[in-house]
Amino acid sequence: MKARSDELQIFVCVIECGSISAAAEQVGQTPSAVSRTLSRLEAKLDTTLINRTTRRMDLTEEGKYFFEQAKRILDQMEELEERLSSRQQTPSGRLRINAASPFMLHAIVPHIDEFRRLYPDIQLELNSNDLIIDLLEQSTDIAIRIGTLADSTLHARSLGCSPLRILASPAYLKQHGTPKAVTDLVAHTLIGFTQHESLNHWPLQHAHGDRWQIQPAISASSGDTVRLLALAGQGICCLSHFMTIDDIRAGRLVVLLDKANTGYRQPINAVYYRNSQLALRIQCFLDFIQGKLADYASSDFRG
Incomplete structure (x- = not known):
């Protein structure tokens, strides 16, 4: 006998949900019914797909391969049904x-x-x-x-x-002054990133190149944390335009050193x-x- 699409769906659901009970709840069946479907599928394929114990489930090598192929088949079926349904x-x-x-x-x-x-x-x-x-x-x-x-x-x-902009809040600039040249940044508090060192290389043209490596006084792992620090007047930052466009429009952040910006996006x-x-x-x-x-x-x- 050949595997049916409903059996593939239940198998994929079990793997994605992480347990038979969670999958049973999602497909509206009892855990025992889902378990029987898995056993029937393995019998049809004459192979073990999942090593099951009372505590955990692990895909066998055959199970991993079958999961990838079953997912692809179901995706193709879903796409076909979607495209044929009422002519898209x-x-x-x-x-x-x-x-x-x-x-x-x-x-x-x-x-x-x-x-x-x-x-x-x-x-x-x-x-x-x-x-x-x-x-x-x-x-x-x-x-x-x-x-x-x-x-x-x-x-x-x-x-x-998305362009990268050098930014600071009006409050920070009022207290510490506005840098007029790239080299002025060494006298300012700079906000950088703890991960991805490339994010601490700002796209600024200077005498020795077109990337200015900063030494951040404050570092954060999240762009949103860097943004909030800048909004709070804690220093100068370099962030993507898509996440700061509203702040710039509202005057909460000011674009700095734009003439020196290389235009990297x-x-x-x-x-x-x-x-x-x-x-x-x-x-x-x-x-x-x-x-x-x-x-x-x-x-x-x-x-």
């Missing part, structure tokens, strides 16, 4: 998006209301993670990452780029696993957010 008239279904916290908070969340008005049948699941994730393990459709991508087997789509990419044409709901979101990023990139503020 309405994008629908669950859309799982992962992005670094600053991008999620400043470039996605503010536009969710508009997106949901445009596509009311798409169910959004938003997750934040500042680290590179395994899309398969995290059950993610799209991961949005800022900066140059490492070589990867994932597909990537460029969504645009951080690339923003969406990465995904699909090998075929993108599902309609994914395509709609990427087109939507790309338009919003184009608005950010076209905004120009001079210090």
